[in-house]
Amino acid sequence: MTDELMESRYHVGGMDCASCATKIETAVSRLPGVSTVNTSYTSETLRVQHTSALARSAIERQVKALGYTIASTDKAAAEGEGDEHLELGSGPWWQSKKAKLTIGCGLALAAAYIAGRLIPGIEHWAFLAALAVGLVPVARRAISAAFAGSPFSIEMLMTIAAVGAVVIEATEEAATVVLLFLVGEVLEGVAASRARASIQSLTALVPKTALLEQNGTTTEVAADSLAVGATILVRPGDRMPADGEIIEGESAIDEAPVTGESVPKRKGPGDMVFAGTINADAVLRVRVTAAARDNTIARVVKLVEEAQESKAPTERFIDQFSRYYTPAVLVAGALVAVVPPLLMGGVWSEWIYKGLAVLLIGCPCALVISTPAAIAAGLSAGARRGLLLKGGAVLEGLRKITTVALDKTGTLTEGKPVVTDIVAYDRSEADVLSLAAALETGSSHPLAVAILARAKADKAPVPPAGDAKAVPGKGVSGRVGGKTLFLASAQAAHEQVPLSPEQTAQVTAFNDEGKTVSVLLVDDKVAGLLAIRDEPRADAAAGLAALKEAGITTVMLTGDNKRTAAAIGKSLGIEVRAELLPEDKQRIVRELQGQGRVVAKIGDGINDAPALAAADIGIAMGGGTDVALETADAAILHVRVIDIANMVDLSKSVMGNITQNITLALGLKAVFLVTTVIGITGLWPAILADTGATVLVTLNALRLLGWKGRSAA
Known part of the structure; x- marks a missing residue:
């Protein structure tokens, strides 16, 4: 009888780049009984499918050995660990373990420099002590990673280079290199935290309390305690504490915090409102339609975090490339250090020094982070505009769309006559x-x-x-x-x-x-x-025009009668296929694909689900059914036709950013490789180049957080 599979979820502190996530995946997957491992450094999450025989403590020990903090987020297991969980991602950057280590190493290096100037005879030993402050923790992580299945880690390259520098009596440079490496790690952590905060900050939009109306009286309660069906009072100027339907009152609703749209929408009885939006000018009575864990913002955050665990094809390629790249760097460094002295009469100390510099130049930090940093920033930027993408593969694939097939009712039109x-x-x-x-x-x-x-x-x-x-x-x-x-x-x-x-x-x-x-x-x-x-949406014509401008053809697939569909199609300038059953829509999508087109299907109803599943990318209109949302690869939360073009634009922006990042990472390495071999640069410029490239790549990726797309106006 086989053990039953179960899933454990964790929050992992200290994951600052994709290589961190890879090390953890490799280490945990080696444990007996582990089936699958998924990590996301952007959301600091770890999900492990394993047999019931494997103790949670074994997983936690394996992760802690690599230098990370870990706490369970499972409801049953998290009791009594909640405080630790909350502390993992909290506090300013200078209170993190990596920051404290970096500051300690910096102070030790400064003290060694001063001591060396005052007492020249102890200079070597002073810098050796300063080196030990920073290198010992790094070396410990390198050894743990090696035993856990990742022998060619960045920490291992750093350890070999630093120890080699000590052997050839370049102790001062070795200590400087380790400090620069630690500074780079801290900067990675700060950048990762910023990307993380960009999506998590959405949760802060929801107020902590709500005014619950019961038996004619109003009581202030915790917003996360509101049950579906409860009636709440929302005063002018207040944020909506929950998703709901207005049952009394009419007011302008400012949705800018959630959708980015600057123009408030006038809403009254029967209209839906989202958690986090602002009631502008009148008292509203609202019936709660979703519990706190299921409201719009909670769903956005959850979907983005899950999407960040799904790797894009480019990201998977970079991961595979880096597995061969790092060992190749070690071989290249060894050849640079050994071949010239053996075959060309070079000086051993000089070429060993250059070989060690090659190891540092070859650190894959910037290359490894180039793709996931851009993907994470793109997913977060899209989510803040109401564009939910279920993974990096979807985000990457959107730029390849050549045809968009749209439903009529509720997609191109308002859905109400x-x-x-x-x-x-x-x-x-x-x-x-x-x-x-x-x-x-x-x-x-x-x-x-x-x-x-x-x-x-x-x-x-x-x-x-x-x-x-x-x-x-x-x-x-x-x-x-x-x-x-x-x-x-x-x-x-x-x-x-x-x-x-x-x-x-x-x-x-x-x-x-x-x-x-x-x-x-x-x-x-x-x-x-x-x-x-049933009239076209206000932005339908503009949205279709934006797709046409991008070179994308459009077609309406609807079950409505031909006369009505043709009239709407004529007013919007779109090809029409009408009086279709669900299987007809799916068949047409297949036919378009058979013609070599990359098809996106947009819809909001149950009858769209087969076509959404058949399309290369299925996109659900956010006001649609749960079936459509579950079947689709992406969702337009705020039902704007213009957002289809925005999704494509976002995909192109992200992929362009990734190309820039890879070019920057490899370009800097190539330049410093040449300057090192010909003797212009040495150890500390080499690691500075890698650290600098990592910071530049990350900052370039974070530019995507400012992406706004085209306005519905």
């Missing part, structure tokens, strides 16, 4: 709207909701209606002010009162525009027409 036109005969348009709204009062039918919303927006009076009742398949009838009313489809109205040629022509014109027409009869006379349609 609105009254677009009112035509009145022998009375005012306002009167037609008032009488129609009177009949529809209390109805939840989409067309009724559209009419009532237009009446509210136009401030049209809605008189009480008597004897109001639905006429199955035809419309609704009733009495208002002694007059008999009938609001019906054009066909049902024509059966009761023949429409004039002019009225029939008007109905046909509206139908050709994809609009549904309701005819209002008053005392068996045609009083007016109301045209209703």
Whole structure:
């Protein structure tokens, strides 16, 4: 009988670059009973699938031996360890173990320099002592990593170079090199913390408390204690403590902290609000629709952290490359140190010195961090704009898209019908709207909701209606002010009162525009027409234009009728395929792929799930169903068509940044390799080059955190 597999989750402190994550993965995967290991240095997380026979303490010992701190984040195991967990990522950078070691090494080096000037005879021993302060912890980590399956670690290269420098009596330089290496590690940690904070800072947007309304009284409670269905009061100026639906009140909602959009949105009863957004100018009563752990911001943070564990193809290639690259550097350094003295009569001390410098130049820090730093920054920048990407592979793949297939309802359109036109005969348009709204009062039918919303927006009076009742398949009838009313489809109205040629022509014109027409009869006379349609989103035309500008073709795939779809397609300038079943959408995606196109499918409903799964990249509109969100590779949280182009732009920006980083990392190494071999530079410039390249690459990647994309406006 085999042991049952279980998963343990940990928070690991001190992971500052991709090589740290690789070392931990290698070490933990060697433990007996471990199935899979996933690490993310950007979110400082470790997930291990293992048999129940493997004790958690064994995993923790293995990680601690490499010089990292670790604490379980599993609910059951984390009891009593919560304080340690919280402390792992907290506090200013100068309080970290690496910073304290660096400061200690720097002080020791300064003291050695002063002692050497005052008492020249002890200079060598003073610098040797200063070297030991920094090198002993590094060497211990190198040896632990070697025993755990990573013999060619950066720490090992550093240890060999420092010890070799002591052998050839370059002790002062060896101590300086170790200090510069430690400074580089601290800078890596600061940069990694900044990238980490960029996404974690979203959680700070949610207030800690909320005003809970119960039995007519309001009580201040912890926001994370709010249950789904609870009613909360949100005052002007307050942040939303939870995702919810407005049940009373109307206000401008500032979504800039979450979406980046500068223009507040006017919202009222029935509209959804996100945790962390700001209620601008009126008191709102809101029904909570998601618990704290499931609100918009919590889902964003969780998805980004999970995405950072998924490596892009370029990142995987760099990881594989570095496995061969580091041993190759060791061989190159040995050849530089040995071949010239043996075959060309070179001076041993001079060429050993150059060989050690080659080891330092070859440190792969900058190269290894070039890709994951950019990917992490890109994922974080996208999340802050409401673009959720499930991994680096998705982020990298978006730039290759050549065709985008979009659903109509809820994707290109708002997903709810609105009254677009009112035509009145022998009375005012306002009167037609008032009488129609009177009949529809209390109805939840989409067309009724559209009419009532237009009446509210136009401030049209809605008189009480008597004897109001639905006429199955035809419309609704009733009495208002002694007059008999009938609001019906054009066909049902024509059966009761023949429409004039002019009225029939008007109905046909509206139908050709994809609009549904309701005819209002008053005392068996045609009083007016109301045209209703699910209108394109405000940014739909701009979003499609942005895709066209990027050289990407678009096509609408919809289950709606051909006339309505064609009307929307014509107004937006997009090819239309209508009256499709879910399997039809999937088939068309496959056909497009068969033509050599890289297809992204955008949708928000259950009927889009098969096509989303079939596409090269499936993108769910954030207001859609859970099925669509789970099936998709990415999600547009704030349902903006322009954000499809933004995703592509972000992908191109990230991949361009990665190219710059790799060029910078390898370019600097090439320059210093040449200058070292010809004798211009030595040990400390070599490590300074690697440290400098690492810092430059990281800073370049962090520029992506400022990415904003195109505005919906």
